[in-house]
Amino acid sequence: MPIQEGFRNQRLTVVPRRVTAEAQARPVTRRLQVTDCGYYPNATDHLMRRPNGTEETVLILCAAGAGWADVGGAQHRVGPSAALVIPRGAPHSYGASSEAPWTIWWCHLRGGDLAELVGEIGVSASRPVIPIRRLDRAIALLDEIVTVLERDHSPASLMGAAGAAWKLLTQIAADRVMPAPGDPLQRAMAYLAERLDGTVRVADLASLVGVSPSHLSALFRRATGGGVLAHHTALRMAQARNLLDTTDATVAAIAREVGYHDPFYFSRHFKRLHETSPTEYRNRAKG
Incomplete structure (x- = not known):
């Protein structure tokens, strides 16, 4: 009462x-x-x-x-x-x-x-x-x-x-x-977001943010449902989709922008994740 x-x-x-x-x-x-x-x-x-x-x-x-x-x-x-x-x-x-x-x-x-x-x-x-x-x-x-x-x-x-x-x-x-500002997960995510044009080793990233590789992987799984590299790939593919939607850059140029030096490998990877090729994705009606 x-x-x-x-x-x-x-x-x-x-x-x-x-x-x-x-x-x-x-x-x-x-x-x-x-x-x-x-x-x-x-x-x-x-x-x-x-x-x-x-x-x-x-x-x-x-x-x-x-x-x-x-x-x-x-x-x-x-x-x-x-x-x-x-x-x-x-x-x-x-x-x-x-x-x-x-x-x-x-x-x-x-x-x-x-x-x-x-x-x-x-x-x-x-x-x-x-x-x-x-x-x-x-x-x-x-x-x-x-x-x-x-x-x-x-x-x-x-x-x-x-x-x-x-x-x-x-x-x-x-x-x-989701990570609090300044904690290892937040710093790791920020690092990955700034390096979409290349690959990252989990051990190196873990050392950079001051935790073990296994602990860092566990933090990513809890926050994102996947591992460190899966999150990095998701960020790179999100940038690729953005470039396909907003620029006239070639697929090869976009592949290089997101860290894939072989455009054919990029296209295969893109299609495996999105069930459509980069070109088909670009031409698909949206909105």
């Missing part, structure tokens, strides 16, 4: 439960639905206790200040640029720090696809707090959710809020596996 509510300049909207029940029967919102959302700036004395959990998954984004959470009997600190995600049904309580009360954006979610989305984020009742890498984008999406549902609770608005929530969750999930 809420112990304290009402914060200066707060925003809050609760979708009537009759409306959420109707939305559960519609094609899009049965998969993901925002049932409640809001914004609490400088939420001094904010405190919520739900000993029996709630029917929805709760997502709270701490934009500034700090707070705390007790989820399933375990205590967690929630600092700035972090998200607290509480699975449906998990007993919990949370509140603002007394020294530096948090500013939060929040929403309650339900839907058939929610469990998979939360799983991709990597949170659980035992690990409910995760860092948010791109805070500004996450805030913009939560602001969009709140703004849409402040306007009305029509099927179109509920669908729009669901779309923004889907984007928010998938963005958080994608950021989990």
Whole structure:
């Protein structure tokens, strides 16, 4: 139950439960639905206790200040640029720090696809707090959710809020596996992106960024689904497609530009990946 509510300049909207029940029967919102959302700036004395959990998954984004959470009997600190995600049904309580009360954006979610989305984020009742890498984008999406549902609770608005929530969750999930600025994976990816006109040895690249070849390969597999060389090839082929689409350069010249000295080998490789030759790709209608 809420112990304290009402914060200066707060925003809050609760979708009537009759409306959420109707939305559960519609094609899009049965998969993901925002049932409640809001914004609490400088939420001094904010405190919520739900000993029996709630029917929805709760997502709270701490934009500034700090707070705390007790989820399933375990205590967690929630600092700035972090998200607290509480699975449906998990007993919990949370509140603002007394020294530096948090500013939060929040929403309650339900839907058939929610469990998979939360799983991709990597949170659980035992690990409910995760860092948010791109805070500004996450805030913009939560602001969009709140703004849409402040306007009305029509099927179109509920669908729009669901779309923004889907984007928010998938963005958080994608950021989990992509490199942070300056870490070995990010430096390795930047190095490969700058060297599309030649080959790279995995051992040399690993040494350059300060990790073992096996560890670097594991980082690439986790982030991209493939190895180091597969990622480099994908970058080279993306540049080849761009040149085929935007220039009149010959196939041989494009091959050299992306590090293939034998244009016939380049063409065979291109066709194996794209199921069409470079010339056929260039002539194919697009758009």
